[in-house]
Amino acid sequence: MLNNNNHEHQFNIDKFYKNYLKGSKIFSNRDALDSSYIPEELPHRDSQIRYIAEKTACALLGDTPPNFLCYGMTGTGKTATIRYVSQKLAQQNSEIKPWWIYINCNIISTPYRILAHIYNTISRRDKIPPTGLPKDIIFKKLLGLLDLKVGHSICFLVLDEIDILVDRKGGNEILYDLTRLNENLDNCKTSLIGISNKLKFRANLDPRIISSLGEEHIVFPSYDANELRDILIERAKIAFQESVLKEEVIPLCAALAAKEHGDARKALQLLRKAGELAERDQNKIVSTKHVKKAQEDLENDHIMEYIKGMPLQAQLILTSIYLISRFSPEHIIISGDIYDVHSEIRGLIPGVRQLTKRRISDYINELSLAGIISAEIKSMGHYGRTKIIKFDIGLELLEKVLSEIEKINGIMNHKPVFLQTDKVKLKNNIFKKLI
């Protein structure tokens, strides 16, 4: 992110490009810090690599590998390990070259799209359109294609973030269909590999699926600080120029990420961001100062990105909450008021429709789940039950993001009429005593 400091001299674009073309003094290959990068070695994942290799090896001989699940928190190397093993498997000198189809259920999130994605990755020519066809037709087409194209080989279907799929409607059905693919195939065989962040997601799983998918599983434990350090050292060798990292930089990144359940992705992001900050400041060395700054920035970046990516209605709910916290007599934020303020301000923006209380309740939950606000249900006796809402992020940050959203910028200072009614003032006074 660029800083928009007005006091700075004018941006010298020629100089910028000149410098840019000289190449980075910090990085040599910053992609190595990307979480999608697959390194030569995966430190501290031996037993997992071995497990997966053992499960999948029979594909080389044309046998059907068992379905299995991988559990572990974010950034424990689940995806990387699978990619790593699949890469190695492909390099083996075997008649049979298995297919690997990778599906992130968070992005390819509906039954239709999963089937279509599988079909389209295999088929070079006729693609299935992004929408329009009945599912069972696609399913039949897919069966035909698998037998034809994959032939007597094996097709691995890797379902990343499978827990999200299960929670959605239709998720169980599509999983069940996928587990039953083999029964309808003559030549080729398929194998499912599920990846989940939640250990107990099997609770929502259809029992029929558990029997074929959930019996075998492997857990990816979180990394501790030492392990993270090893990972970072390996990557840093590739990513950075010689001796640009101060000695304490990597241990600090590792320690910070270890605090967050040992998230390797986070550790890599920290290191990368620290490098970028050093680069931007024209420093030749990355120091702990940059790491600390990186941590702040990273957090804020995530929140900003998240809020900017929310649907407009969700942004308006957030704005409503902001306006209440700013203008309500006692600064008490409750769900009922959010509804009324939202009704008021949505009228200020063309094309935004009125929402029900039910819907707004859902949005409040989403914001709370995202860690932007926290909401506590409280009973006020005769004044009913409501949620008391507080912000979990800094107000400055919030103001900054909201004002950067074009449609919302204009209403940032709108003092809601609703909040000035006697009814609200009275209620606020009573609530103040109750809390």
Place this chain on the structure above:
DNA sequence: TATCCACAGGAAATCAGGGTGT
């Protein structure tokens, strides 16, 4: 102690918008 408010939140239905093949 019964009452009753102002919501919470589950389930199912509906709507609109993107498509299809015939």
Place this chain on the structure above:
DNA sequence: ACACCCTGATTTCCTGTGGATA
């Protein structure tokens, strides 16, 4: 043109509920 498909957002309908008040 027509009948039908899938999806995501939202509405409708609904039952549940903690605790201050009468």
